[in-house]
Amino acid sequence: MSTRNCIVISFCVWLLAPGAKAQDGGYGCQVILCLSNPGGATQYAECVPPITKLYQDLAQGKPFPACTGAGVETSAPVSDPYFCKGSHVLDFDNGYLCRSQARTVTVDCPKEDTDTPRPPLGGPVKDIVDGQEVCKDFEFSQVQVYEKKSYIDVRIPSTGKSTRIRF
Template identity: 40%
Template sequence: MKSLLLKSLLAICCMTPSYLISGSKAQAEDWGCQVILCLSNPGGPTQFGECRPPIQKLWRELARGHAFPTCSGVGFHSSRPGYEPYYCDAGYSLRGGDGSRGGQVTCVPTSPQPVSNALCSHDADNFGTHDNPVLSPHWQRQNGRYRCMGYPIMRPNVRSQPNYIDVTIDGATTQRVWY
């Protein structure tokens, strides 16, 4: 990992004009280049101690509505900041928006799951319990026998860092960075 980070640093230094990286005074663009370097680390932007101060400054600046910093000589693009406070476990999809304006957000499985047989009985008029609601309970043939299947609804997980930006460096794969 450190060798990949070092290669990225060398690439940035080689593409950055020498007047920006030489001399005793730091240039305003140094911070932007540090941010790009740290964000390009596959181990995460704060894996190395040297990256924590510039990345923490980035989070503060973005949270205040400031623009993403620039770095001369490096081809990168960043999206506008986004907000996505909820997420679902693997195999589930988020339904109901982002929870703003009082809307309810839930996680629904992408395929039917086994549920209580009572939910598929002819006289069943409910769709699960208040704590465990189920959408579309139905009988489905599975391995030669019928099982009651449905879509049990779950509460979404809440992100500790709900804001994000998408960063593309030198045309490589876009990376979503949460803050």
């Protein structure tokens, strides 16, 4: 273990220890230390209360807590409730669906416009690849919804660590 890791761990233990003076006014510093943990923000029991409070505060529209002397960069809150499983991507053009990467198929393509920007549901679409007409098809699946529909991104420059916090 490096000297730097020992110093960081010692400081974390001191800051989060019951009765520590920094604990009384150091909610923001506790949050930053817990988010900096490579094992996850709630790996240690001492981090569960401040991280739980952080989620509650963010859900109520409160700002990310401050910690004097610790540089932290946060994004604005983003509402992003939808996601796709695997390598599928969101396809709002076809309704709220997830679409696979295009795959070239050897079936007859429809005779419709080759400039169609999106595939019709349930069938292949013509495309031009390297000057040649090809027929592509897609798989569709249902969009998934996050339990926690909003997030902020938090970056701690001193550690180089970035974390997405969903709330």
